[in-house]
Each structure stands twice: as C-alpha cells, then as structure tokens.
Amino acid sequence: MLLFLPLLIPLLTIILLLANSKKLRYQHFLSVTSVVAQLIVALLILKNVSLSGILVSQVGGWEAPAGITFLADYTSAILLLAVGIIAVISIFYSIGFVDNVRQKGGLFILYQGLLLGVNGSFLTADIFNLYVWFEVMLISSFVLITLGAAKQQLRGSVKYLVMNLIGSSLFLAAIGLIYSQLGTLNMADIALKLQQNGTTPLLNSALVLFFIAFGIKAAVFPFFFWLPASYPTPPIAITAFFGATLTKVGVYVMLRFYSLFAYINEPYWQPVIFAIAGLTMVFGALMAASSYDIRKILSFHIISQIGYMLMGIGLYSVVGLAGALFFVVHNMFSKTATFMAAGLIRQFQGSYDLRQLGGLYKAKPLLAFLFLIPALSLAGIPPTSGFFGKLFLLYAGFEAQDWAITIVALVVSIITLFSMIKIWNEAAWKPVSEAVNLEKVSSKVNPIALTASITITFLTLGLGITIFWTFDYFTEASRQLLDNQLYIDAVLNRPNINLN
Amino acid sequence: MNLIMAILIGALYTTGVYLLLRRSIVKLVLGIIFLSYATNLLLFFTGGLTLLSPAFDDGTLTDFSLISDPLPQALILTAIVIGFGLASFSMVLIYRFFKETGTVDLDELSDIEK
Secondary structure (H helix, E strand, O other), X not given: OHHHHHHHHHXXXXXXXXXXXXXXHHHHHHHHHHHHHHHHHHHHHHHHHHHHOOEXXXXXXXXXXXXXXXXXXXXXXXXXXXXXXXXXXXXXXXXXHOOHHHHHOOHHHHHHHHHHHHHHHHHEOEHHHHHHHHHHHHHHHHHHHHOOOOHHHHHHHHHHHHHHHHHHHHHHHHHHHXXXXXXXXXXXXXXXXXXXXXXXXXXXXXXXXXXXXHHHHHOOOOOOOHHHHHOOOOOHHHHHHHHHHHHHHHHHXXXXXXXXXXXXXXXXXXXXXXXXXHHHHHHHHHHHHOOOEHHHHHHHHHHHXXXXXXHHHHHOOHHHHHHHHHHHHHHHHHHHHHHHHHHHHHHHHOOOEHHHOOOHHHHOHHHHHHHHHHHHHHHOOOOOHHHHHHHHHHHHHHHHOXXXXXXXXXXXXXXXXXXXXXXXXXXXXXXXXXXXXXXXXXXXXXXXXXXXXXXXXXXXXXXXXXXXXXXXXXXXXXXXXXXXXXXXXXXXXXXXXXXX | OXXXXXXXXXXXXXXXXXXXXXXXXXXXHHHHHHHHHHHHHHHHHHHOOOOOOOOOOOOOOOOHXXXXXXXXXHHHHHHHXXXXXXXXXXXXXXXXXXXXXXXXXXXXXXXXXX
C-alpha cells in the first residue's frame, strides 16, 4: 500500500484543489499539506527499503508479468525523497514569488500533476505504464510553461512541445517493437528474456529509440535545443521546479534501462554514451559561457551537467553509478538553489541580464551568498556536494582508465567555474551599472521566498557535508542497479512479499 | 497484408517528418499528429494481424490459439486518447501563438526574437 501513496496523495490533492481554485489560502494550505505528506511517505519508503530490501506491489493483485508492478529500490527511494524535499521548498517559494493571476490560474494543481507524473515514473516497473506517467508529467509541464501566456512563454513552449511530442512518439514506437518481439511489457520480464535469448536487430533498434526518446527528455546532445529556448521563459519558480524534476526523470529512466536492458551490449553502448556525454558537457558549458542572461546560463548548465550523469551511466561500475545518482541529487538541490537566488536577485534589482546588474554584494550580502554557495557547488569547490559528485565520477573514470571522458569532465569543470565566477563578478562585485533601471528596483524581497531560498541553500551545503553518512545509500543503490537479478527476482518470483 | 501495412506506416511517418520540417507552425502540429497516428498503427500491428478472430472469449470459442491479442488494442486505445489530448492542447497553443505574434511562420519568429 505504501508504494501507492506517492500517487494517491497528489491525485487526491488535485481533485480537492480543483474544487476551489480561486481561494488562494485554501490552495496554499492544501498544497503544503500534500507535499509534506509526500515527503513523509518518501522517508518511510526509504526506511522500509533499507530495512527489508526492494519493495514490490502488484496493482489489483494481478501478478507480474500479467499486471502492472510498482517497485521501489534504493534508487527510486532516494530520488523520491529528493523530489519530495524540492517540492516542499518550491511550493513555499512559489507562494511568495509567483503573481496572483498565475496562482489562481491553477499553478498548484499543475504542480501536483507534475509530481504525480514524476513519482509514477520513479516507481513503475512496466514500460507502458511509464509512458503514461511521462505523458501525465508532460501535459502538466506544457500547461505550466505556458501558464500566463506571455508572448515569450508561447514562443519557448512551441519548441518544447514539438521536441517532447516527437520523443513520446518514438518512446511509444519502441514499446511496440519490444512487445512484438518479447510479448511482455514488464521491465523485469523483458530483462529476463533478454538475458536468456540475447538481443535481435529489432530489439536493438527499440533500445536505440528508447535512448533517443529519453535523450530528448533529458536534453542530451544533440537533442537539447528545446531546453534553453523554453526554460528561461516562465516565472523562475516554475523553472526551478522543472530543472529539478523533468530532465532528471529522463536520466533516471536511462539509468534504469541501461542497468536492465542495454548493459547486454555494453561494448557497443559505452563509446556511444561517452561520446554523447562528452559533447553534452562541452556544448552546455560553452554555450553558458557565451550567455549574459542568468536564467540562460543556468539552463545551459543543466545540459552540461546531464553530461556528467551520462558519464556515470557509461562507466557502469559501483562508484560510477553511485556518483551519477549522487550527481542527480546534488544537481536537483544546487540548481533549484541557484534559480531561486536568481529570482530573488531579479526581485531586488529588476533584471536577469548580467549587464544590468551590479553591486549586489555591497547592497545585499545575504542574497549574494545565497547565490554564491550553490554556484560554487555547481562548479565543484570543496566541501560542497558538487565537489564530491565530481570526485566520485572522476575516481570511477580513472579506475576504469577511460581517460578521454575523464579529461573532458575535468576541463568542463573549469569552464563551469568560469561561468559562475562571471555571474558573481557581474552581479555582485561590479559597481552598480548605469543601465540599472532605478524605477524597477525594489528594496524588498518576499520573506517567504527568501526563507525558502535560505533553506535550500543550507540543504545544498548539508548534502556535501553529510556525504560520509549518506554515501552508503548511494553505493547500495548502485549495487542494486548493477545486480539486476535482484530487480528481476523481486518482481517475478516473490510477488506480494511486501504488500502491507 | 503485412507489407501493405508496413508501407502505410512508413508513408505516415514520412508525411509526418516532412510536415515537421516545414516552416509553418500549423504544419508542424499536423506533422506531430501524423507521427502519432503512424505510431498508433505500429502499436496496433505488434500483436500480429489475425483475420476474423475475436479478442475475447464470448463462450463460443473452442480453439484458443485463434484468439487475437487484446493487449495492443488496449494500449492503442490509451495512446489514442493521450494523443488526442495533446493534439487539442497543441491546437489551442498555436491559436494563442498566432494571436500574440500575428504570424505562423517559424522563420519570422526567430527574426522577432533577435
């Protein structure tokens, strides 16, 4: 029953929120209650996974592979928990930051829809069901990105919409190919049949289609162009939430599919993944270095850092996968924190354009530090989480002696540091530029949004400092991913074992 | 029959991709719709083409090997509904887009952005 709660809570909240969408107090109270409940459930799931291993629930009592299976192992549980934390902070930040028109236009309902899709994608063990959760997530994000219908938003959303719909089509076609070859949709069953019979050309083309579809969702090279076009357009509270959830679900699914299906052809996949990971890192970082809008810079860095996660998947070792997973969580926290700080800077100084900012450190040192800490974390300065994430990945790279990708990862770190220093120099240290429009400048920032931003910044710091206690969870997760027999046995051989 | 269907699906994909590469945003949306139809058909034929055989047992069935696979039919039904929802959302989006920018040409759009 526990595994259904992350799906039932948002669904129920959507229904209750729809009942009274104009009363903001009601919306705020219900949304906060709902995300806090989801956070508690995520904690419980992680605790149960660490006590009794992989949790499995068969929907409607239909045993796998006939029915749909929900499954939580360490990977799903860790990511559920991370998304839960981000959701709580994002809701508070949005309450303080987003204008009333958008809030009344269904912002909180769409947040819950997005969470429903994300939680479902993390928990499901059925590829068609995964497709459905992807669509739940996509349609919520489509509406979120166009919410308010400003000119800019509409432009950005067209690219987002088209790329993601193409991705969905390919995903569905791949599901069709898998079903026609293996006659099953259950992920564990597919993995088992692949182990027994090996792959056929048609199955390989299905795996390539999967890779392209998830590559589009995760914004890897060369499918990333929709992300910088669309992410900077909605209010930055929404962007922060997107940055922490959408692309990361793409990465999670790649991680899962690689460990269950694609690893069989590892000699073929590894160079492809490394090449794409390297190009993603380099392109993202270089394009960020040439931008002047804070939101654009941060969006390009999302892309660049997806490359690191892919690198971990390509390495496919205990440290590599644990590093990739840790990097996903680190990125969720740091990225949300930088976006939120950027939003506050905008509220304070009236612009996202670096050329029109300046003197922040003198005027508002707190805001400057709120940006500095996660920015350093993104660049990978110790003792922040970014440092440890990169350390593990580089260690795994050296261990496997994959020099090329490791060196690329090192160089890209330096470019990232350069971008972050650029934002810091331009926004915080440079004297107030003459271009600052003094009429737009307000000396106040919203206290709720500020508190949310401070909290996430502390959490980012905490993630780095507590690494020695938490890293066991990540290595456990990666052991479970590497030993996929555990997954298969949990789904197929011991049904209902943890059905409470 | 299989070959005809394969050619039909291929033709639908070709049309979809061709439309996607046009400059007009209306054709872009039509292209997406064609792609989703092609995918739906592909999904439908994954169960294999069987003539005159029911998907469910109505009590008169004697030879169960003649039954056609009901699962792709359930999948395609879901896929059609989702595709329909997304298509209607895209329609509304391009309508709003046209009202805001006054153009349906994607090239002009990038000129405006500069």
